[in-house]
Amino acid sequence: MTYQALISEEDLHCPVCFELFTNPVVLECSHSFCRTCIDNCWNGQFTRICPVCRASCLSERPPANLALRNIVENFRVRQQSNVEEPEQSSQESQERESTQSPEERCATHGKRFFFFCEDDQETLCTVCQYSKRHKDHQLIPLEEAAKELKEMVRLSLWPLKEDLMTFQTQKDECLKTTQHIKEQTRLTRDLIKKDFEQLRHFLRLEEAARISMLEDEAEMKNEIMQEKLEDLSNKIVSLSNTIQNRETDLEREDIQFLQAYKSYTDSVIYSPQDSNVLAPDSLIDVSKHVGNLKFKVWEKMLGQVQYSPIIMDPNTAAKWLKLSENLTSVHYRDLQSDIPNNPERFDLCVCVLGNETLSAGMHCWEVEVGNKTKWDLGVVKESVSRQGILNVNSESGFWALALREGGQYCASTKPWTKLYVKRKPHRIRVCLNNNNKELSFYDPFDMTHIYTFSHLPTKKLIPFFSPCVSDQGSNTEPLRIVPVKVAVTITPELAD
Structure with missing residues (x-):
């Protein structure tokens, strides 16, 4: 049965009486109806229109749809033969129903959609078109509405695609800016480190130079002190020997003492007043090394620093x-x-x-x-x-x-x-x-x-x-x- 694969059971029902076609006729718009149903619809009407698509019909006596009549008759014969096999028929019916999406049927009447209401922007079945809710509304066939609206949506996609490209370009620019910010941060950090390293290097050299000056002065003055210590040590030894010799002479006999006394006048006796231990500038000149130290270093640093009255951005x-x-x-x-x-x-x-x-x-x-x-x-x-x-x-x-x-x-x-x-x-x-x-x-x-x-x-x-x-x-x-x-x-x- 080829018609089973090509035509659903619903297509074999008249859209007016919702029963299997009886003596079906076909209008110029290709929609088919029972001859009795279409005559009743046109009864008393001056203008003959299709109940489905509202298209005008010029023919007063629509021709019979022989092909559809044969299909319906074959369907009736098959229905009668399937009465003996209800379980199998029920299963096949369920399978056929399962192949149809619920979105393709009216939730209220269970019929397929045939029309589109432009006023309410809704799809309608053949029953919905006669409801009071859609009275005087502009109804057009579902295929025609879909074609027209698809074209409108297709045209509306162009500005959306242009906006999408604009957003994508802006996103790419943001990504480029983010990368540039990272590169700027890296280069600026390196420059800051470089400048501060130069300043630290200058300060380290200046610190080393000033400590070296301090140590040189300390070494020189320590050498002077060492010379004075050595001289004083020699004088202490000499004077101690003189005192010891004279004390020994004091213990001798008078003649021996007098003979030795003459040598006392020829010997040189050192006096502490002859030399000062701490001469001027003996101590470290602390004020020279630390007085206004930061200012002096900063003043010297000016030779390492450049100032530009204008900086480029x-x-x-x-x-x-x-x-x-x-x-x-x-x-x-x-x-x-x-x-x-x-x-x-x-x-x-x-x-x-x-x-x-x-x-x-x-x-x-x-x-x-x-x-x-x-x-x-x-x-x-x-x-x-x-x-x-x-x-x-x-x-x-x-x-x-x-x-x-x-x-x-x-x-x-x-x-x-x-x-x-x-x-x-x-x-x-x-x-x-x-x-x-x-x-x-x-x-x-x-x-x-x-x-x-x-x-x-x-x-x-x-x-x-x-x-x-x-x-x-x-x-x-x-x-x-x-x-x-x-x-x-x-x-x-x-x-x-």
Whole structure:
């Protein structure tokens, strides 16, 4: 029985009377009904529609569905033959029921779903469609609703997939940032250890030198004391012998005593007043060794310490720039792809900023430019954009002095102002007077004035450096902030 494998028992029931088809007919929409059932549905109706899909039917006399009628008749015959085998029939029925998912049937009526209510977003069986709850609702066939909604869901997946890709990209960036933080921590820890080891090495050498000075002084003065001890010991022996001899002479006869007495006047008698045991500076000069010791060591340490008035911020440096360990030098190099795209970093402009906003007052620093053929130096507004291609001019928040190939110096006005410089400077002094809102550039060799920006619109300014790109081995030198000399000034405090 092939129809058993292809058609379920439910498909052999009329969707109107829910009984096995009797004289089934087929409509243009391919749905089948008992001829009596469809006639009763259309009785008194001006428009003939399919009770299942609501499609219009033009035929007044639908044709008989002969194939379905034969299948139904065969099914009836088989049902009658299976009456003698109820247990087997019951088992087969249960097996057929088990192959149908509960989700495919109406929980209320136990019928298969045929419709979808667009108003309630629910699937309906043929009984549910006539309920008052769904009266005047928009009902469409289940297949049509599924096709339409699947397309809508399919289209809605595109923005979700784009969001997923965005989140994945952000996750990758976070992972890269986490790795960069670990690398920054490791390098910074190494630099801290290195600087403190240098300080400790200096202190160890200074400690050893001062202890050596103390021991040298102690050795010298101990030698002096040893010489005095030896001299005093000799004098004690000599004087003791003299006393003993004279006491012996006192025991002799008068003639013998008088004969010996003459030698008393020729002998030299040492007097304690002839030599002082403790001469000046005999003791250790403690005050020389420990007086203001920490200050003297700190003062001497200044020769080992460098101070830079401006420090570069590596978190703002473009990915093509490499900073020195002490953050005072920058040069162009190959792209470093492992550096994260943090918001404060320049992404296209090859430049780096100072580590802090300059406050009110006067600020000066010198930058060694050497024989570079291109560079930019100056200050930028704190709120300047750091993303994309930047317009380096005063209207965009950049106040800078620039050198371009061909030896042309320019001030970053809008448009740029070409400048004449009588001698190519190897250093540039930048002076920011925040009180007067002026920015000036000088050649520190003879303090020749190069250019001054006046009337700066804000005091929230940050130092700005750009070594520019290197091209075929040229312009490879770094920009280096020149350290300043550190001096100690002692100001006496007057008592109240």
